[in-house]
Structures are given as C-alpha cells and as structure tokens.
Amino acid sequence: MKLPSEVVLCEVGLRDGLQNEAKILDTSQKIDIGKKFINSGFKVIELGSFMNPKAVPQMADTDELFLAFKDFNEVEFRALVANVKGIERAIACGCKKVKLNVSASLRHNLENINMTPQESVSSFSEMTNLATSNGLEVSGSISMPFGSPWEGDISQEEVMSIIDAYLKVGITEISLSDASGMAMPKQVYELCVKVKEKYPEVKWWLHFHNTRGMAVANIMAAMEAEITNFDTSIAGLGGCPFIPGAAGNVASEDVVHMLDEMNINSGIDILKLLEIGKEIQNIVEHETDSYLLRAGRSKDLIK
Template sequence: MMKLPTAITLCEVGLRDGLQNEATILNTQSKITLTKEMIAAGLTVIELGSFMNPKAVPQMADTDALFFHFSEVKNVELRALVANKKGVERAVNCGCRKIKLNVSASLGHNLANINMTPEESIARFAESVELAEKSGIEVSGSISMPFGSPWEGSISLDAIQSIIDAYLKVGVREISLSDASGMAVPNQVYTMCKHLQERYSDVKWWLHFHNTRGMAMANILAGMQAGITHFDSSLGGLGGCPFVPGAAGNVASEDVIHMLDEMNISTGIDLVQIISSAKKLQDWVGHETDSYVLKAGRSKDLIK
C-alpha cells in the first residue's frame, strides 16, 4: 500500500521564481492583489520576492515595498531570496522575517556564475546568517541542481552532503532541494530524500521541482512517499532558470493542489480561488502558461 502523508505545506513561489523570468514587469499593486488573494485562499508560506540588484533583476525591484505593505500580516510566512549581506540589510530595513540563501550543487554552474565553489559560497553566507539572526530574521537555504546538472551530469551524494554540512556549520537547518535543471526522476528523488532524512534528522526539508520534462508531479509523489511534506509551487507554472538550457517553469500550484485534493491529502488551500488568481496572472503576463488545470479545469467539474 502506498504510504502518503495526510497533509502537506505548499510555498507559493510565483511572485519570485515565476515573475523573475517574465518580460512583463508587474506593478506593485498587482503583486499586492495576488498576495492578498493567495492568503485568503489559505496559503501560509509565500515567497514575495528577492533582494537582488534591481538593475540585474528589475522584476524584483519592489520587493522592499511588498514587505512594508504586509508587515502586519500574522500567521503567514512571507519570505524572500537573498544573495548576500547587502540583501539581508534590505530585509532588515523593510520588515522581512524570513530569508532564503541559495547555492548550486553543480561546481560548474557555481563557478560560472560567481567564480566560487559551493563550499566557498556558503562560507560567505556566515556574515549574512549572523546579521539575520541578530535582527530576528529566520534563515533557510536551498541547493540548486542536486538531482543533476547540464555541466556535470549526475551530482555525487558526497558533493550534496558537503553542502548540507556547510549549511549546518553556519546554523542553517531548513534546506530546500531545488531541481532547477528539471533532471530529477522519481526513484532518484525517493532514494535521496530517504537517505538525507535519515542522515540529517534535525533538518526541515523542502522540495522544489521544475517541470522541464514533465516529471514534477511524479517527483512530488515520490517525495511524499519518502516522507517529505513541504513543497514549492508556482501560480500558473510560471518560472524557469535563465542559466539552464531549455529549462521550463515550476510545477503549477493549481495542478499540485488539484492532485492532492483528489487524493484526499490536505493543503488547507482553496483550489477555486487559486485557479482564479492563476488565470488573472496569466492575463497580466500576456501569454498562456504550463498549467494543466487552467486548460482542462477540475476533474469534479466534469462529473454530471
């Protein structure tokens, strides 16, 4: 018999990982509207944006304004991606209470982007973690491409564990495995997640899948079977990594919620409201997105 959790938690990453790759730059009020709708729908973890250089990522230039606007929101974890200490300073100044750091498990990818090994990158995170914790900000970390990389192909478990150990050394105990290359397959996801949970039992694990080759839903199912209960998803399936050849978007939030609803696995999220928000976002970015539910609707709506 398939062993699955009775409930899972979703982090909505559309406002950050989704919009950062869009040619259309949404205005702040539109982002505020979507965030309010997502909170009303029951989402309790939302990635509002990132504290990156606005010249490099203009889609995220208003992240500070979003955190100022939602500074009084309770019982919802609003988080942001941060690259360095300067980003943490911005997080402190606008009232952000949760940040996420990122490093690639692919040596080639990390060297090409910032000319450092993954371990050297994380060592640089120590000052960011220190400032964040001193300011009362929680810190999580993510590892890109642990399931495979266009640079090296497969990534060794030893390489992944050395990054996890480096995160733990600077005090980060919430870690996301991010399939930015879209190369993960279900048996690999299951085996790795079972092993890492046993080896690092005090770590809170998240999984983040891109649907580049149509594997994201199967990989989420494999993750759940392995005991993972925290996953990222994106409204409409927006997103993709600009540095990875052929990379498509994230798995669509409405597709994941629909699957879980049909499996009687609780998310606490109103699918009808999420579909409405995803359709609105699709209209705003001006193109169709890789979402099955937006095209086909809910299964139960077809039953006479």
C-alpha cells in the same frame, strides 16, 4: 502507498515565477496577487528576492512588498538573498525570513550569483550572523542536487557537503531545488530517504521545475519518502534565466488538484487558485504550463 494526510505548500509565483517573465508587474499588482494567495489559504509565501535590481529588475520592488505585508502575521513571508547587501535590505524593510542559496553545480553557481559553490559556502557564516543578530530566520536551498545540464550527475556526497555547511552555521531548514528539471522519481525518493535518515534535525522542502513533465511524479516520490513541504508556483510560472531550456515550476493548482483528489489536505482552495491562475495568464499575456488551467478539474467533467 504510504502518503501523508497533509502537506504545506509555499507559493513562489511572486519570486521564482515572475523573475523569468519579460513583463514586469507593477507593485500594486503584486500586492493584489499576494493578498489573493493569502485568501486562498497559503500560509507560506515567497514574496521576492533581494538581488541586484540591474540583474533581476523583476524583483526590484521586493522591499516595498515586505512593507506592504508587514501586518499579515499569520503568514510566513520569505525572500531569497545572495549576499550581505541582500540581508541588509531584508532587515531594513522588515523581512523576517531569508533563504540562502548555493548550487551543487559549479557552472550554475557562477552563472547565477558569480561565485563558486565554495565561495558561497564561505559567506554563509557572515550572512547568517548578520541575519540572526537582527531577529531574522534563515533557511537554505541547494539548487541542482539531482543533476546539472553542464556537469551531468551530481553525487550525493556533493549535496551532503553543502548540507553540512548549512548545519555548521546553524541552518536547519533546507530546500532541495531541481532548477534544471532533471530529477526522476526513483532518484528523488532515494536522496530524500538518505537525507532524512542522516539529518533528522532538518526541516526539508522540495522545489521542482516541470521542464520534462516529471514534477508531480517527483512530488509523489518525495511524499513517499515522508517529505511534506513543497514549493509551487501559480499557473506554472517560472524558470531560471541562467539555465538552458529551463521551464517553469510545477503549477500550484496542478499540485492542489492532485492532493484534493487523494484526500491529502493542503489548506488551499482550488477554485480560488484557478481564478488567480487565469488572472495571471491575462497579466503576462501568454499561456502558461498549467494542466488544470487548460483542462479544468476532473470532477467538473463528470455529468
């Protein structure tokens, strides 16, 4: 197997993890958890999203979080934005990096941000110009590049057209997000090889939901295709409220455990991560989709 010696993980629990939770955490709880993520070794953290608070009340305090973490210069904090209003909020609170999103699925894009993919693409230029003229970095993400519960298969050509739209406005950091949890390893490997070959200038991220238990296998396939940047969520929290049956993200601790056992460096302290995961489960008051929180580390079972 051809695997990397190290990878970078972005912790998305404070955004993609909490947006699907019925319980809304206090800002002070989020700040405490964010500091613990930093202490465990994360260098990239998604703090929240600048969405309409009425639509996503779990993210209403994202502005406050960025103000609270403004002095942590060693960590890259990013937030999801959907429109110019979101960019304006990001500028006002000192956010330095935003992520745009469009879905390769028409139905999902309509449900998620009330736009067609074409309408989303047409807004990229205005949003990017506003962000970059105010010193913000901009990345992009593509939801459902591996399949949609409404349209079924998504063609590589559809995905490429969105990549081209991002490149046209100068965005060269792009995430492929399996929000529906329909991706399979062979499909992931083939698409990753294709986009890396066609777009060598792009920095790629992969984001997998564990809806059908394939997320870790898909990360393995992506690493074989030489992808080294991945989103993960503490305790496996997450899911998209607009996708039928959507489950949480791949658990950060499950991924770090796998990497540790294969001697692939992530820079994350697994023991600290497990403590955070246990705390999160207590806060949300339910079990989560984390194998490691249920079974513990493999080496801890060896007597």
